[in-house]
Each structure stands twice: as C-alpha cells, then as structure tokens.
Amino acid sequence: MCGTENTTLPSRRPAASNGTARSAPSPDTSSVINLDQGDPTMYEAYWRAMGDRCSLTISGSEAMSYLSNPKGPCWFLLPELEKSIRRIHRLVGNAAAEAEDGRYIVVGTGSTQLVNAALYALCPRDQPEPTSVVCAAPYYSCYQEVVELLQSKLYKWQGDAHKFNKDEPFIEIVTTPNNPDGSIREPVVNRPNGKVVYDLAYYWPHFTPITHQADYDIMLFTFSKCSGHAGSRIGWAIVKDKEVAAKMTKFVEVISIGVSKDSQLRAAKILGTICDDCQGANTKSENFFDHARRLMTERWEKLHEAVKRSESFSLPKYPKNYCRFSGEFFETHPAFAWLKCNDRVKDCESLLKAHKILARSGSRFGADPAYVRLSLLGREEVFNIFVERLSTIKIEISNGNGHHI
Amino acid sequence: MCGTENTTLPSRRPAASNGTARSAPSPDTSSVINLDQGDPTMYEAYWRAMGDRCSLTISGSEAMSYLSNPKGPCWFLLPELEKSIRRIHRLVGNAAAEAEDGRYIVVGTGSTQLVNAALYALCPRDQPEPTSVVCAAPYYSCYQEVVELLQSKLYKWQGDAHKFNKDEPFIEIVTTPNNPDGSIREPVVNRPNGKVVYDLAYYWPHFTPITHQADYDIMLFTFSKCSGHAGSRIGWAIVKDKEVAAKMTKFVEVISIGVSKDSQLRAAKILGTICDDCQGANTKSENFFDHARRLMTERWEKLHEAVKRSESFSLPKYPKNYCRFSGEFFETHPAFAWLKCNDRVKDCESLLKAHKILARSGSRFGADPAYVRLSLLGREEVFNIFVERLSTIKIEISNGNGHHI
Numbered sequence: 001m002c003g004t005e006n007t008t009l010p011s012r013r014p015a016a017s018n019g020t021a022r023s024a025p026s027p028d029t030s031s032v033i034n035l036d037q038g039d040p041t042m043y044e045a046y047w048r049a050m051g052d053r054c055s056l057t058i059s060g061s062e063a064m065s066y067l068s069n070p071k072g073p074c075w076f077l078l079p080e081l082e083k084s085i086r087r088i089h090r091l092v093g094n095a096a097a098e099a100e101d102g103r104y105i106v107v108g109t110g111s112t113q114l115v116n117a118a119l120y121a122l123c124p125r126d127q128p129e130p131t132s133v134v135c136a137a138p139y140y141s142c143y144q145e146v147v148e149l150l151q152s153k154l155y156k157w158q159g160d161a162h163k164f165n166k167d168e169p170f171i172e173i174v175t176t177p178n179n180p181d182g183s184i185r186e187p188v189v190n191r192p193n194g195k196v197v198y199d200l201a202y203y204w205p206h207f208t209p210i211t212h213q214a215d216y217d218i219m220l221f222t223f224s225k226c227s228g229h230a231g232s233r234i235g236w237a238i239v240k241d242k243e244v245a246a247k248m249t250k251f252v253e254v255i256s257i258g259v260s261k262d263s264q265l266r267a268a269k270i271l272g273t274i275c276d277d278c279q280g281a282n283t284k285s286e287n288f289f290d291h292a293r294r295l296m297t298e299r300w301e302k303l304h305e306a307v308k309r310s311e312s313f314s315l316p317k318y319p320k321n322y323c324r325f326s327g328e329f330f331e332t333h334p335a336f337a338w339l340k341c342n343d344r345v346k347d348c349e350s351l352l353k354a355h356k357i358l359a360r361s362g363s364r365f366g367a368d369p370a371y372v373r374l375s376l377l378g379r380e381e382v383f384n385i386f387v388e389r390l391s392t393i394k395i396e397i398s399n400g401n402g403h404h405i
Numbered sequence: 406m407c408g409t410e411n412t413t414l415p416s417r418r419p420a421a422s423n424g425t426a427r428s429a430p431s432p433d434t435s436s437v438i439n440l441d442q443g444d445p446t447m448y449e450a451y452w453r454a455m456g457d458r459c460s461l462t463i464s465g466s467e468a469m470s471y472l473s474n475p476k477g478p479c480w481f482l483l484p485e486l487e488k489s490i491r492r493i494h495r496l497v498g499n500a501a502a503e504a505e506d507g508r509y510i511v512v513g514t515g516s517t518q519l520v521n522a523a524l525y526a527l528c529p530r531d532q533p534e535p536t537s538v539v540c541a542a543p544y545y546s547c548y549q550e551v552v553e554l555l556q557s558k559l560y561k562w563q564g565d566a567h568k569f570n571k572d573e574p575f576i577e578i579v580t581t582p583n584n585p586d587g588s589i590r591e592p593v594v595n596r597p598n599g600k601v602v603y604d605l606a607y608y609w610p611h612f613t614p615i616t617h618q619a620d621y622d623i624m625l626f627t628f629s630k631c632s633g634h635a636g637s638r639i640g641w642a643i644v645k646d647k648e649v650a651a652k653m654t655k656f657v658e659v660i661s662i663g664v665s666k667d668s669q670l671r672a673a674k675i676l677g678t679i680c681d682d683c684q685g686a687n688t689k690s691e692n693f694f695d696h697a698r699r700l701m702t703e704r705w706e707k708l709h710e711a712v713k714r715s716e717s718f719s720l721p722k723y724p725k726n727y728c729r730f731s732g733e734f735f736e737t738h739p740a741f742a743w744l745k746c747n748d749r750v751k752d753c754e755s756l757l758k759a760h761k762i763l764a765r766s767g768s769r770f771g772a773d774p775a776y777v778r779l780s781l782l783g784r785e786e787v788f789n790i791f792v793e794r795l796s797t798i799k800i801e802i803s804n805g806n807g808h809h810i
C-alpha cells in the first residue's frame with residue numbers, strides 16, 4: 001500500500017499447496033501494532049470456518065493463455081468473474097451493473113490499477129496542459145502518489161476539490177463512503193468540463209447501509225474490501241461508455257498485459273459463494289455480509305467505549321439509514337477510524353506512536369495532523385490490543401504546548 | 406498483449422474449481438489463424454499430462470493479506486516464490502540470482518510491469534529533459550507503447566539504439582534472445598551516461614543454448630515464457646543495486662499495491678516442480694525443458710521444410726552452441742519466426758493475411774515490412790495448419806509490382 005514501511009504485524013505465509021490454514025502468531029501485548037495500512041485480515045477467521053467451500057484448485061494446465069474472452073470488450077476478463085461481479089451487484093443492489101443495460105466491466109490488478117486506467121481513459125492526449133485531478137479533503141492518500149508517479153503530461157494532482165475553481169478540464173475522484181473518514185459523499189466541484197470517477201470500494205453492506213443503487217459513469221470496486229481478499233489484487237470498474245471501457249482495457253493491456261487469471265478464478269468462486277449463501281445455500285452459518293457487519297458493529301462499539309474512557313479523542317458521527325440489502329436501519333461502520341486528538345495535541349500520529357500504535361497522519365490525506373487514520377480491519381487480537389491501549393491514553397496539559405504524557 | 410485485436414484462436418475457459426482439464430476446440434482448417442500474439446499455449450498438453458502434480462489448492466482463508474514479506478526488500482514477494490526463482494536460476498545456470506551474492510528479486514504483474522518499474526527506477530526525477538529509451542531494431546513492439554503510454558516527463562522513446570548518438574543520459578533495453586528475431590544480443594550504444602535493462606524472457610534452454618550465466622545490473626524474466634503460464638501474469642527482476650530494487654518495488658506498490666499472491670503461489674509450485682523433475686524426481690516423463698526443447702526443435706524443422714517448399718520466404722540463420730544446462734550442442738529455436746518475403750513482396754503481413762494467417766508486420770518492430778513476426782508457441786493443431794498453409798504460398802511476378810497469387 002502507499003507509504004508502506006516496516007511493520008511489526010505478523011504476515012501469514014500461506015501454505016504452498018495443501019490448502020491447510022495456518023494461524024498467524026499472536027502479537028505480544030507490548031509490541032508495536034501497525035494500523036497504518038488497511039489490511040483486511042479480520043475476515044480470515046470467517047473464511048477459515050468456511051472450510052473447503054471456498055477452496056480453489058487449479059491444475060497445472062489451466063488458465064495458461066493470456067486470453068480470457070477475446071471477443072469481449074475486456075479481452076482478459078474471465079467470463080466466470082464477470083458473471084460473479086454482475087451477480088453480486090444485482091443481489092446487494094449497490095450498483096447498476098447489468099450487461100443488458102450497457103454496463104461494461106473492466107478488471108484490474110486491484111482497483112488502484114483502475115484509478116490509473118480511468119485517468120488514462122478520461123484525459124485527452126492532444127491538450128496543451130495536463131488535466132487537473134482533484135478529490136475533496138480528506139482524501140485517500142494514495143491518489144496523489146498514483147497521479148504523480150510518472151510525471152505524466154496527461155494529468156496533474158491539484159489536491160483538495162473544495163479549492164478547485166479553474167475554468168479548465170478536471171477529473172474529480174469521489175470516494176464514498178470516504179477513505180479516510182467514512183463520510184458519504186457527492187461531487188463538490190460541479191463546474192463545466194469535469195468528469196467524475198467514483199471509488200466505491202467501501203460501498204458494501206458491512207460498512208454502510210445500501211441506500212440506493214449507484215449508477216455513475218465510472219465506478220470502481222475491489223475484492224480486497226468486499227470480501228477481504230487483498231492478496232489477490234482484483235479490482236473492477238463498471239463503465240457506461242464503451243469507448244472509455246476500451247481505453248481502460250488498453251491501459252491494463254499495455255501496463256501489465258491483463259490481470260492474473262488465477263486470482264480472477266478465485267474471486268469468481270468466492271464472490272459466487274457469498275451470493276449463494278446470501279440466497280440461503282448455507283444454513284449452518286451467517287452469510288458473509290451479515291457476519292462482517294456484526295463484527296464491524298462490535299468493533300465500533302469497542303472503539304467508542306475506548307475513546308470515551310480515554311477522554312482524549314473524538315470520532316466523527318455517522319447517520320443511521322435504511323439498508324435496502326439487509327432491511328435494517330444502521331449507522332455507517334467505516335473500515336477506518338478517523339480519530340481526532342483533543343485540542344491540546346497537534347500531532348496525533350506522534351502521540352499514538354509514543355504508545356506503540358502506528359497510524360497514518362491526517363496530513364497525508366490533505367487534512368489536519370490532529371487527525372489520524374487507523375485501520376479497523378486487522379486481526380481480532382491486534383484490534384483488542386489497540387482499543388485497550390487507546391483507552392488508557394490521557395492527554396494532559398504539561399507545559400501549555402500540548403505535550404502529552 | 407500490445408496490439409491485441411479480435412482473434413479466431415479458441416481460448417480455453419478454465420474450469421472454475423474442480424481442476425478438470427478441458428480441451429480447446431480444434432480450429433477449422435479453413436479458419437483464420439492468429440500468430441500475431443506470442444500466447445504460449447503449446448505447453449498446455451505437457452502440463453495436462455502432469456496431472457495433479459502441479460495442481461494448486463488455495464483455501465478461502467489463505468493469502469488474504471496485502472503483505473508477503475514485510476521486512477524484505479520487496480514486501481509483496483512471497484518467500485516461496487523467491488525460493489523457487491533463485492532455485493531455478495541456480496539449476497539452469499542462466500542468471501546469477503543468489504541472495505548471498507547481493508541479488509534482489511522484485512516480482513511484477515508480468516515482466517511488462519517490470520519494464521515500467523525499471524524505467525521509473527533508473528530515470529532521475531530532477532532532470533530538465535526526459536531520459537531517452539532505446540532498443541536495437543528490430544525491437545519488441547510493446548516497448549514503445551509502454552514508454553509512450555502516459556507521456557511521462559521521466560522518459561521518452563527514441564527508437565532504434567543503432568541510431569542513438571546523443572551525449573545525453575539513456576536507457577538501452579537489450580532483449581536476448583531477441584524478440585522478434587531470436588538473435589543473441591549485446592548493448593550497441595556503448596556511450597557514457599547509459600544504463601542497460603536486460604530482458605531475458607527467452608533465455609531458457611528450450612529456446613536457446615545456455616552459454617553463460619548472465620550477471621547484469623537488471624535482468625527481467627517471465628513465468629509466461631519460462632513454463633508457458635502467461636495467464637498468471639508473473640514476472641521477476643533480478644537486481645544488483647538495492648536502491649534500484651527499492652524503487653522498482655515502490656513503482657509496483659503505487660501502481661497496483663503488489664502482485665497477485667494466488668499466482669505467486671502457483672508460480673512457486675510450478676517452478677519448483679520443474680526443478681524437482683530436472684533433478685530426477687519424475688522418472689516417468691521428460692522434464693519440462695527437455696520436452697519443450699524437443700517440441701521447439703520439431704517445430705523449427707517443420708517450419709524450415711515449409712519455407713523450403715514454398716520458395717517464397719527466408720528465415721534467419723542461428724548459430725549452434727554448447728548448452729551448459731543440457732550438455733548438448735544445438736541451435737537457438739526462437740519462440741517467434743522472423744519471416745521475410747522474397748524480394749517481390751513489400752508487405753509480408755498483407756500477403757499472409759490473404760492466406761488467413763495473422764502475423765505482426767516488421768514495421769511494428771522498427772524494421773522492414775517485408776518481415777513479419779509469427780508466434781510458434783500456439784497449440785499443435787494451429788501450428789500444423791500454419792506450416793501447411795505457408796508451404797503452399799507461391800509468390801510470382803504478375804505485373805512487376807510484386808503482386809502475388
């Protein structure tokens with residue numbers, strides 16, 4: 001992930017071929033815990049409990065060709081995955097994704113690759129100046145890195161969309177629910193010559209009520225945040241315009257000649273199983289979304305409790321809405337906590353680091369460093385150490401400059 | 406692949422999960438055959454015959470985290486894959502890749518992504534002019550597309566390395582054996598301020614004798630051409646300089662947050678099995694390299710025979726060399742035929758198209774359109790139709806302008 005550095009979080013080294021599940025070692029309660037990265041390992045336990053139902057076996061001779069669907073608009077997209085993607089959106093009701101309605105699917109190596117692909121597809125090649133790319137602050141810290149990586153003449157990073165007031169072509173990225181702060185968003189620029197890319201990575205019913213079926217020109221989703229399978233690097237775009245879909249496909253073709261078919265097969269299987277279970281195929285256990293929403297609800301309750309005990313931080317308030325998927329009213333439970341230190345502390349990241357909690361500073365998101373983003377998607381034991389540690393942090397006035405104990 | 410268009414080659418749609426192998430339908434002998442793309446499907450039959458020895462099973466809870474080796478120089482590289490990569494180079498003797506000797510491995514989504522990563526890593530960010538990227542013609546047609554894709558200010562495509570004579574920083578890509586023409590190459594610019602990236606995709610003993618252990622600053626390899634598993638999109642770089650490896654890792658991190666772990670697991674298993682078999686683990690059948698070299702030899706014999714019967718084309722001559730891996734003398738058997746029409750025809754691609762053979766024109770490789778590149782890596786039945794069709798093409802003088810019958 002952007003800004004990855006050394007971490008003390010244990011990584012799971014998967015078994016090479018025998019399909020057995022090995023648990024990660026538990027972190028020492030005194031060790032540094034890394035909540036900087038949004039690594040969705042909290043869902044491992046659920047998938048482990050599913051046993052062989054989601055196991056995928058690939059023989060040595062399968063999926064060898066570059067080609068998946070040579071006559072389709074995205075020639076490297078496996079038909080199995082396309083089918084599972086359209087099915088899960090139909091079932092959840094979070095996005096219009098029907099082929100009959102002219103919605104094209106483009107698969108990418110994670111949705112990150114598709115942010116690149118969308119910028120490539122939307123920026124004309126014959127313009128004198130690069131197109132401005134903006135996003136309302138606080139914005140996902142990786143967008144700027146992506147836009148600036150290769151110093152392209154096609155586009156340039158222009159930061160906070162609230163401050164954009166030029167009569168020039170622009171692209172606004174709208175992340176909703178937002179990373180880092182979980183807010184529900186709409187475009188803010190609303191000027192002529194603009195195009196909007198919707199990053200809907202978190203618009204799933206474990207994070208937020210599904211209030212409407214999104215139906216925008218370009219919508220990005222990722223397997224990482226839907227089911228927690230970040231290691232597979234599968235993202236997809238739902239695109240209305242055939243030419244834009246073709247250009248995005250071209251980008252992925254030139255930059256990496258398509259997308260891993262092994263991971264496409266795996267995503268097809270797991271998304272399909274989620275759908276099957278939501279439709280009653282598995283009567284023994286909760287479906288994935290119900291399970292994951294319950295976990296997120298529990299974590300947010302523990303987090304609020306810790307913040308209350310500490311008296312040193314605050315969290316955003318989230319509205320309660322009716323979810324068309326679950327048929328219930330509930331609050332957004334974002335994947336990240338957007339935590340603010342009370343007024344005496346200006347640098348929340350340093351404060352937490354002193355307590356062996358690694359977080360990402362608000363400054364990385366175009367916001368005040370009194371904020372940090374903390375991942376709530378880690379393993380249970382790490383999350384529990386985090387809330388326990390957070391609840392004991394007390395900010396006191398020591399010398400009037402906001403130093404903390 | 407670059408320049409992909411509709412194709413009539415049947416694609417195999419792999420079984421979703423049961424591991425059974427389904428055969429592709431045979432093409433009609435009158436249908437268009439596509440040899441434009443270097444899709445290595447010829448090896449499917451070998452891997453099918455290997456049965457379950459190379460099957461990989463991944464449970465639903467494995468390989469979920471973004472992280473593979475958080476403390477390693479390439480944090481998304483699975484240790485299993487790193488081990489298999491170093492092992493296969495040690496066994497084959499084609500490249501110096503030992504950790505103890507300070508060689509770093511960076512994994513990519515195909516070696517194509519690593520070409521991008523290498524350019525990013527080698528081009529300074531503070532220079533007034535983009536760094537020139539060159540390759541001796543005929544050069545792989547995708548390099549230009551990769552370099553020009555995002556109109557980067559870091560680098561620019563400058564075409565044929567033979568023509569480069571500026572006193573400026575440059576990067577030369579050396580592909581050896583070369584795509585498209587199979588020649589064995591060395592750098593040709595040899596001026597100050599240059600850096601060299603070696604694309605060694607075809608430096609394996611089924612394509613060419615292993616005459617020496619390559620030991621260059623940056624060497625690129627790909628699973629696609631080593632074992633034929635193009636659909637997995639796994640490439641790797643062997644890098645001497647730690648800082649360059651770190652920058653290449655950063656590029657892959659920002660552009661796609663790493664590389665599919667499912668495919669890394671599969672590549673680790675298959676490369677490991679190739680090594681096991683070369684060391685005698687499988688006494689029932691040939692090891693992969695012996696098998697693949699025999700197939701390539703047979704195909705080149707058939708191709709030479711067809712060219713001889715036709716009397717309309719010519720092929721390059723390749724030297725015979727001692728292979729340190731196999732202990733035998735043999736000729737390079739490139740993955741592509743670099744076919745030249747005789748002097749009466751100026752556009753070989755059109756000539757072949759009229760005979761329902763899709764090839765890639767020499768002009769795409771910075772060379773004369775009297776040449777075409779034809780993939781020799783397709784399925785057996787397609788290859789046989791190709792040589793049969795080629796052998797019947799006769800170029801005659803019709804009106805003095807080189808029109809053909």
